[in-house]
Amino acid sequence: MKIVLVLLMIFMSIHVYAGQTHELKIVKQVYNINADSPDKMYQFIPDYLEINTGDSVKFLGTVGRHTVHSVRDMIPDGVKKIAIMPRQPNVVLFDKPGVYGINCKLHQRHGMVSVIVVGGNLDNMAKARVGVKWVSPQSRDKMNRLLDKAEEKF
Numbered sequence: 001m002k003i004v005l006v007l008l009m010i011f012m013s014i015h016v017y018a019g020q021t022h023e024l025k026i027v028k029q030v031y032n033i034n035a036d037s038p039d040k041m042y043q044f045i046p047d048y049l050e051i052n053t054g055d056s057v058k059f060l061g062t063v064g065r066h067t068v069h070s071v072r073d074m075i076p077d078g079v080k081k082i083a084i085m086p087r088q089p090n091v092v093l094f095d096k097p098g099v100y101g102i103n104c105k106l107h108q109r110h111g112m113v114s115v116i117v118v119g120g121n122l123d124n125m126a127k128a129r130v131g132v133k134w135v136s137p138q139s140r141d142k143m144n145r146l147l148d149k150a151e152e153k154f
């Protein structure tokens with residue numbers, strides 16, 4: 001009887017584990033030489049993303065040399081900052097819910113910023129709004145618009 005119970009528990013835990021599907025999302029980092037303005041030339045595509053807690057994002061610096069950096073104060077408390085230089089491993093696991101502001105260090109002045117909302121959680125939104133000041137002046141409006149989008153949704 002005890003063995004049956006143990007086996008049942010093992011089976012159930014495997015089942016629960018299998019039920020959690022964590023996705024891998026793709027974000028492109030593009031350099032479009034034909035764009036009519038610099039803010040369209042350098043972009044994260046998409047620049048706004050909603051994912052589930054535990055999903056990962058693969059950043060493809062498809063053309064050009066791009067970085068992926070979390071913006072200071074635009075990341076949930078206690079989460080290790082994101083800092084990916086060109087040609088480094090580029091998959092980020094997002095296992096803590098909240099709002100993440102991301103930029104490319106090289107092109108943030110051209111609007112190369114993005115927002116990722118993990119688990120529909122906006123607990124750190126107020127701090128993230130303040131953190132917009134750490135983004136290049138040219139990209140602050142865009143960053144705020146991306147945060148607006150999150151607030152409209154959740």
Ligand SMILES: [Cu+2]
Nearest residue numbers: 066067104107
């Ligand atoms: Cu870039």
